[in-house]
Amino acid sequence: FTSTNAFAGRRFVVEFDTARTLTYNATSLILPGAANITTAQGDKAEFEFTGSSNNVKCLWYTKANGSAVSQVWDYLGTVSASSSASVGITGAGAYRALRITFHGVNFASGTVLRGQYYDGSSYITTGYAGNVQSSTTGAFTSSSADTSGGLHQNATISVTADMSGTLLILNLNSTSKKTLFGQLQYTTGTPTEMFVFISNYNANASAMSGFRLIPQLGNINSGTFVFEGLR
DSSP, X not given: OXXXXXXTTOEEEEEOOSOOEEOOBTXXXXXXXXXXXXXXXXXXXXXXXXSSTXXXXXXXXXXXXXXXXXXXXXXXXXXXXXXXXXXXXXXXXXXXXXXXXXXXXEESSSBOEEEEEEOSSSBOOSSXXXXXXXXXXXXXXXXXXXXXXXXXXXXXXXXXXXXXXXXXXXXXXXXXXXXXXXXXXXXXXXXXXXXXXXXXXXXXXXOOOEEEEEESSSOEEEEEEEEXXXX
16 A cells, blocks of 8 residues: 555555455554455455555454454355255365364265365365274274275265264465364264264365365265355
8 A cells, every 4th residue: 555645643444346465564564363364345444554654554354244354264154965966165265274064964875975175176086195083982993094086984974874073174275285184973873873083184285275075975965064264
């Protein structure tokens, strides 16, 4: 921002009409939370010149969609599965982390659950490695995760699994390895409660912009999936 009369204390309000990156700088562009902000159409902010050159401080920033600008999870959407081949999110390239929370998930057939990253044009099916720990009695069994076509949760999930859980994905929009940590719980047909912990990475050096959950066989008959992002 520049001004022909940038005296200390002069304030101005900006309404953004497109996506831009405001890059935090402790001197020239001081932003809430000391973090970069990706603007969107309709966002508004007030700035104040600090009195040195054209250096400014952001006094407040309001997003048009109502989400917070500080380092909190942005709500990205809720998907309700209904005979769905997969459930996921794309267009999330602005986020370094994703959180997926799900409940009431049931499948059309007994299957294992597969997770795949999205690079903007296709889903990644190679480069995965990980570990799965599962328990039905309190003692956990550890094994390498099946990685064919994307990371698998190893054990077959029953048709009426009524599955719930949370997945945390890090380094999504980075060229670093993508990492995933998570836990899920479901009921087998016996019935028996199954608890599963998953950790994995993908070595792909490209920045990703999405992620999906897809059963190896059949569809996801029902369930609610909430997606959140951290910039």
